Amino acid sequence: xxxxxxxxxxxxxxxxxRTITTVNPTTGIKLADYPSWSTEEVESAxxxxxxxxxxxxxxxxxxxxxxxxxxxxxxxxxxxxxxxRITSEMGKPTAEAIAEVxxxxxxxxxxxxxxxxxxxxxxxEVEGATAWIAHEPVGVILAVMPWxxxxxxxxxxxAPNLAAGNAILLKHSPNVTGSALLxxxxxxxxxxxxxxxxxxxxxxxxxxxxxxxxIADDRIAAVTLTGSNRAGAAVGAAAGRASKKSVLxxxxxxxxxxxxxxxxxxxxxxxxxxxxxxxxxxxxxxKRFLVAADVAEQFCSLFQSGVESLVVxxxxxxxxxxxxxxxxxxxxxxxxxxxxxxxxxxxxxxxGHALEQPGYFYAPTLVVxxxxxxxxxxxxxxxxxxxLTVAEDDxxxxxxxxxxxxxxxxxxxxxxxxxxxxxxxxxxSGQVFINSIVASDPRVPFGGTKQSGYGRxxxxxGIREFTNTRTYWVAR
Numbered sequence: 001x002x003x004x005x006x007x008x009x010x011x012x013x014x015x016x017x018r019t020i021t022t023v024n025p026t027t028g029i030k031l032a033d034y035p036s037w038s039t040e041e042v043e044s045a046x047x048x049x050x051x052x053x054x055x056x057x058x059x060x061x062x063x064x065x066x067x068x069x070x071x072x073x074x075x076x077x078x079x080x081x082x083x084x085r086i087t088s089e090m091g092k093p094t095a096e097a098i099a100e101v102x103x104x105x106x107x108x109x110x111x112x113x114x115x116x117x118x119x120x121x122x123x124x125e126v127e128g129a130t131a132w133i134a135h136e137p138v139g140v141i142l143a144v145m146p147w148x149x150x151x152x153x154x155x156x157x158x159a160p161n162l163a164a165g166n167a168i169l170l171k172h173s174p175n176v177t178g179s180a181l182l183x184x185x186x187x188x189x190x191x192x193x194x195x196x197x198x199x200x201x202x203x204x205x206x207x208x209x210x211x212x213x214x215i216a217d218d219r220i221a222a223v224t225l226t227g228s229n230r231a232g233a234a235v236g237a238a239a240g241r242a243s244k245k246s247v248l249x250x251x252x253x254x255x256x257x258x259x260x261x262x263x264x265x266x267x268x269x270x271x272x273x274x275x276x277x278x279x280x281x282x283x284x285x286x287k288r289f290l291v292a293a294d295v296a297e298q299f300c301s302l303f304q305s306g307v308e309s310l311v312v313x314x315x316x317x318x319x320x321x322x323x324x325x326x327x328x329x330x331x332x333x334x335x336x337x338x339x340x341x342x343x344x345x346x347x348x349x350x351x352g353h354a355l356e357q358p359g360y361f362y363a364p365t366l367v368v369x370x371x372x373x374x375x376x377x378x379x380x381x382x383x384x385x386x387x388l389t390v391a392e393d394d395x396x397x398x399x400x401x402x403x404x405x406x407x408x409x410x411x412x413x414x415x416x417x418x419x420x421x422x423x424x425x426x427x428x429s430g431q432v433f434i435n436s437i438v439a440s441d442p443r444v445p446f447g448g449t450k451q452s453g454y455g456r457x458x459x460x461x462g463i464r465e466f467t468n469t470r471t472y473w474v475a476r
Contacts, residue, residue: 018205019033019203020033020035020036020177022089022176023175024089024091025325026315026323027359031088034178034201035201037202042200042214045169045195046140046219046220047219052167053139053140053166057136062116065112065116068111068159068162071108071186071192072108072112073190074186075104075105076101076105078101078189079098079105081182082182082186083098083100085182086100089150089177090147091315092278092323093322094318096278100150101151104152104159106442107156107159107442107458111442118460119163119463126473129474129475130474134472135464136468138468139166139219139222140169141161141166142211142222142224143158143171144223144224144235145157145227147173147326148382149278150173155183156440156446156457156458156462158197160463161463166467168196169198171207171211173227177199181201184197211238212238215235215239216242220244222247223238224247224249224465227249229250229251229451245466247447247457248453249446252283252380252406253288253377253379253380254284254406254410254411255288255290255400255411255429256271257397257412257413260292262295262413267413268299268303269302270411270436271386272307274411276364280322281325283408284409286386286437287376287381287387288387289387289388290389291388291389291390292392292394293392303366304349304350307350308364312361323361325383334362334382335354337376337379338352338385341377346371346374347368347369350364350366351363352365362384365385366386366388369388369389370387370389371389377403377404398423401427402426402428406448406450407450408452408453409429409432410431410438411433411437417434442459444458445457445459446458
């Protein structure tokens with residue numbers, strides 16, 4: 001069994017650069033320090049999770065499913081503590097944090113209800129033999145997860161893969177380390193074997209090399225990542241070198257397309273929610289608002305009013321719509337994108353500045369005149385900034401929607417479902433929502449195209465992605 005960790009020199013655990021410090025983005029005050037793991041601790045974790053995977057794979061599917069059902073209940077029982085941790089570590093409004101935990105519980109329940117059907121042997125009629133297709137566990141999956149949905153991003157991977165018989169080594173984003181460790185407690189309370197979900201605590205400077213070494217380790221069967229294109233390129237390359245399956249869910253710059261026959265009031269109200277949920281920090285937040293010229297003036301006016309009515313403040317307060325950006329560096333990056341866009345010819349009609357108060361707050365912002373070549377159109381904006389573009393007709397709307405290196409979600413608004421569907425078929429994306437904002441749901445697959453990644457999570461595809469689809473053929 002090959003392991004890069006048994007060949008490397010021991011890490012020096014007293015180095016201050018190897019300490020993860022979590023910070024409350026609402027106040028800018030430190031929450032906790034976590035020492036980054038040594039190479040010996042990574043090796044120990046791999047041994048532990050590998051042993052758990054072997055034990056768990058032998059547990060009958062019905063028993064695994066019932067444990068996943070128990071997980072849903074524990075998530076609900078611990079919803080208050082999980083939501084509080086989410087809000088303190090990344091600034092999500094409390095109501096949204098509670099909804100995130102509930103969505104995770106619903107997803108666990110869906111797999112508990114459907115995993116036996118999805119993973120059942122499929123019998124195939126062949127001459128002179130008995131044949132069937134099985135979907136079997138692959139072992140340990142490395143899951144590299146982002147900070148913007150600290151519980152949901154993890155649980156939408158964990159629930160199906162635990163049902164499938166796999167184990168998970170979780171490398172969560174450092175700024176939500178406390179949330180990750182709390183999820184370990186949740187799994188233990190739900191009765192899963194020790195080590196089946198193991199959280200790797202790795203400081204940011206050490207992440208690239210550590211992740212590459214983990215992927216190369218023979219005890220890792222596959223890897224999934226939700227994160228930036230830069231991280232995805234590194235993980236995908238490492239998985240390719242090791243000939244291991246990978247699923248990447250990367251950036252997004254989703255188009256929100258308003259056709260000339262849309263219900264403009266309904267579309268504008270939805271647009272505010274689509275862009276500013278989770279304070280605009282989601283890969284499937286609508287980011288580019290492409291509006292037919294016939295309804296552009298009305299839509300822009302309603303949209304601007306909706307943006308200006310948003311309540312920005314302490315995410316723990318019930319009336320808050322928009323909390324802080326999760327980190328100070330991310331807020332600076334967002335403001336730089338806005339400034340460069342103005343320099344390139346766009347116009348800020350509301351917002352466009354950091355708020356002068358403690359924490360990492362940024363004013364909800366609407367930029368108009370965004371076109372290809374302008375940063376807020378070309379780049380993924382991760383925060384409360386919306387970019388609006390006016391188009392003359394459906395053809396131009398299609399061209400603008402496709403003028404992106406991303407292809408995750410697409411939202412189209414029209415009173416004519418057939419027309420909206422025709423337009424949607426001309427635009428590349430992983431999912432299309434008509435007269436609704438883009439969302440993930442355990443009943444349907446989720447994933448991207450182009451530089452938004454590959455592979456699928458959720459639904460049937462999500463649970464089968466990390467199974468060995470195995471053919472059995474018994475001659476008669």
